[in-house]
Amino acid sequence: MLGCAVRFRLLWRGPAERRPDCMSSYQSIPSSIDELQSMLAREEYVSDRALSTSVYLALKLRRPILLEGEAGVGKTEVAKALASALGRDLIRMQCYEGLDINHAVYEWNYSRQILEIQLMRNDGALDRQAAASELFRREFLIERPLLRALEHGGPPPVLLIDELDRADEEFEGYLLEMLSDYQVTIPELGTVRAAQPPIVLITSNRTRELHDALKRRCLYCWIDYPDFEKEIRIVRVKVPDASAALSEQATAFVQELREAELYKTAGVSETLDWVAALVALNETRLSAERIDETLGILLKNQEDIQAVRGDPVRAMLDRARHRGVRMSYAGQEPSTAWVTSSKT
Ligand SMILES: Nc1ncnc2c1ncn2[C@@H]1O[C@H](COP(=O)(O)OP(=O)(O)OP(=O)(O)O)[C@@H](O)[C@H]1O
Numbered sequence: 110m111l112g113c114a115v116r117f118r119l120l121w122r123g124p125a126e127r128r129p130d131c132m133s134s135y136q137s138i139p140s141s142i143d144e145l146q147s148m149l150a151r152e153e154y155v156s157d158r159a160l161s162t163s164v165y166l167a168l169k170l171r172r173p174i175l176l177e178g179e180a181g182v183g184k185t186e187v188a189k190a191l192a193s194a195l196g197r198d199l200i201r202m203q204c205y206e207g208l209d210i211n212h213a214v215y216e217w218n219y220s221r222q223i224l225e226i227q228l229m230r231n232d233g234a235l236d237r238q239a240a241a242s243e244l245f246r247r248e249f250l251i252e253r254p255l256l257r258a259l260e261h262g263g264p265p266p267v268l269l270i271d272e273l274d275r276a277d278e279e280f281e282g283y284l285l286e287m288l289s290d291y292q293v294t295i296p297e298l299g300t301v302r303a304a305q306p307p308i309v310l311i312t313s314n315r316t317r318e319l320h321d322a323l324k325r326r327c328l329y330c331w332i333d334y335p336d337f338e339k340e341i342r343i344v345r346v347k348v349p350d351a352s353a354a355l356s357e358q359a360t361a362f363v364q365e366l367r368e369a370e371l372y373k374t375a376g377v378s379e380t381l382d383w384v385a386a387l388v389a390l391n392e393t394r395l396s397a398e399r400i401d402e403t404l405g406i407l408l409k410n411q412e413d414i415q416a417v418r419g420d421p422v423r424a425m426l427d428r429a430r431h432r433g434v435r436m437s438y439a440g441q442e443p444s445t446a447w448v449t450s451s452k453t
């Protein structure tokens with residue numbers, strides 16, 4: 110159905126907050142990178158050119174895309190935004206250590222099968238041969254995310270295979286067949302092939318290297334921490350209640366913080382949580398005291414917090430002021446918030 114301009118109605122099963130009602134119209138894939146970028150922007154996802162290009166090509170070439178990057182840089186969110194923008198169902202498979210086929214693809218419903226045997230026995234109809242074929246019928250099969258994505262009727266869904274690096278290598282091996290041919294084999298039933306391939310996004314935090322064989326089947330995009338310009342756009346979109354000065358100062362401070370040598374630095378999610386917290390505290394500008402008090406929202410490691418609290422925070426705030434002013438001189442969007450707040 111890709112490339113088809115006809116619009117369909119379908120039951121929306123994506124994140125509820127993205128759709129006011131449960132029906133949405135299905136969009137054909139965008140005709141340009143710019144169009145995709147605008148569609149994502151309408152879903153409040155700020156995408157840079159590199160990411161938009163990769164996602165656009167993945168749609169166009171019908172190839173899975175592997176998104177790697179640090180924690181909290183928007184890997185999962187891009188899949189949600191894309192599904193919402195295209196009006197497709199989002200099927201999400203969260204990976205974890207020990208994830209197996211039973212939880213990822215399908216499982217036989219043992220309790221229903223036992224009940225069925227009981228009923229057959231009660232009816233006096235228990236015949237070994239017949240029971241085997243009776244018990245492995247479709248109705249006793251529980252579909253898990255991968256099978257659901259392959260069997261999905263209507264417009265291809267977005268299949269998010271999230272944090273694949275957490276799953277075992279054997280499972281990654283299993284994915285190869287699925288990603289190459291969009292099919293899985295169920296010994297008792299045969300091969301299930303997708304009528305149309307789902308739109309597959311795989312994410313990884315790179316806690317381990319994924320196999321080359323898997324990477325070869327995917328397009329690849331590394332999502333880096335955003336630069337000041339991108340991050341402030343995200344903050345403005347996601348925390349609209351923050352004052353312009355606070356958004357700018359907080360973003361510049363986080364950019365400085367990321368340059369410090371820390372065990373674990375702040376991702377975009379931490380920036381957003383932090384700015385929302387400052388708004389909740391009725392702050393309209395940034396002060397060193399408030400930063401010290403709220404560091405636990407930005408940094409989740411005690412050694413890191415101790416390392417930056419106090420003088421380092423003041424030095425970073427100072428550098429952040431210069432960064433803000435530099436951006437203003439460079440003709441970028443940031444306002445002159447720092448000029449009036451330089452005494453904080
Ligand atoms: N480019 C962006 N545009 C809009 N929001 C963003 C963007 N990047 C990150 N966010 C926001 O930051 C938060 C974290 O994003 P997300 O969960 O996608 O990160 P992630 O890379 O999947 O992190 P993790 O590796 O921890 O799962 C979300 O609330 C998301 O809305």
Ligand SMILES: [Mg+2]
Nearest residue numbers: 184185186271
């Ligand atoms: Mg994620």
